[in-house]
Amino acid sequence: MSCALPAFAAVSQTDPAPPFAVLMELTHRCPLRCPYCSNPVALDAASAELDTATWKRVLDEAADVGALQVHFSGGEPCVRKDLEELVAHATEIGLYSNLITSAVLLDRARLERLQRAGLQHVQISLQDSEAAGADRVGGYKGGHVKKLEVARAVVAQGLALTINAVLHRHNIDRVNDVIDLAMDLGAGRIEIANVQYYGWALANRAALMPSRDQLLAMDAAVRARLPELAGRIVVDYVVPDYYARRPKSCMGGWARRFMNVTPRGRVLPCHAAETIPGMEFETVHDRSLSDIWRDGPAFTRYRGTAWMPEPCQSCDHKEEDWGGCRCQALALAGSADATDPVCELSSAHAEVAVLRDRDAAALEAEWRYRGV
Amino acid sequence: MNALTPHIGETDRLRLAPGVMLRNDRRRGEWMLMAPERLLVLDEMALAVVRACVGAEVADVAAGIDRLTAEYDAPRPEVAADVLEMLTDLRNKGYVVT
């Protein structure tokens, strides 16, 4: 039975609470070619990217809608020559700036300029704990060494550093080394992420999926270290979806905490939302971020709980995980309207294990690098 | 085997971690610690503790506890227990560092 109350609340006239942050994908260009890149398989061309003046206007609109932070991301945001100018503008209007980067294009001088512009935090992705594996996954020779150099410079300059480590079959066994490396670099925080299978990663799932044994060993290793790490480094760790029994609250719930702007200005509730067929996306040329956040069709489509099917509709967890990830429901259950099949209450849950085990066993599978 | 990180004690000196700042958000009417990709909304008590105990101008945590004891006219041992627990939690979540 479904209760009428949540549906009633969702159609009331009150505006949604403002987003916490706006993610600005300044570009899809990137010198690396990670096979699990979260960018869409059809990348935006450099010539289609928003210009500096438009990004500044979008920053103004982010502040207007009530966002507190901006994430400059990509692709590789440092390929944009105007990054300093955009950070400075964000600072001027009171937004807190995070830089999400592969770091290979950064050096001390540019970091100093970014810090002067008001940058607070740099998140650097590492592809492995050791150079050979890292450079192979990133498809960029010398990348790992460069990243470590830049990471040390970030800390030396007094900026906050987060290490983002994406785990898969080829590096998951070195999770302890990755944690040690992050601590050695002086990171305040580490994200122990497991590949999320959308976009490029979905196409490469058979080449990336870890085995159940690998997963259990990694999980035990991380959990055993958490008490010792408390107070030394903040650990953000999520059990990988395909081995979980309950879905994660993707993006903190659809259209509840984040907005995402693509290089050419499409405004999305999450970076993978473009994979969902039949969605209508507005651009920054159509309406303001405030208008889009309030009642843009892509934002209202899965906001709240009214859209939910069973078993979510009568579930006690529906305001904790918001029914899981829509893009994953699409990828695994064939419909973005379904309960995320990662949930053991979903009728499609058993198939997730079948797909997972099949892909985990495909040890000879080779990935396709992210293209341009 | 690594030892557990000790609790915050009265002789510690604390500052905000890199990338963390105390901000007032006028729209929401709230004080918060803004941090890398996160924030923590502070209630009145937490704000008072951060102001009294964290920052270069504070001699040490003990001085902050003295100040709060006087301000709230409460028994010092109780204030100290609550404050040290809150500060340890803020340290473990990466908002303050010694």
Ligand code: SF4
């Ligand atoms: S995942 Fe790899 S290829 Fe994709 S943007 Fe990040 S560094 Fe570049």
Ligand code: SF4
């Ligand atoms: S049934 Fe839906 S709301 Fe309940 S735990 Fe599963 S995904 Fe979450």
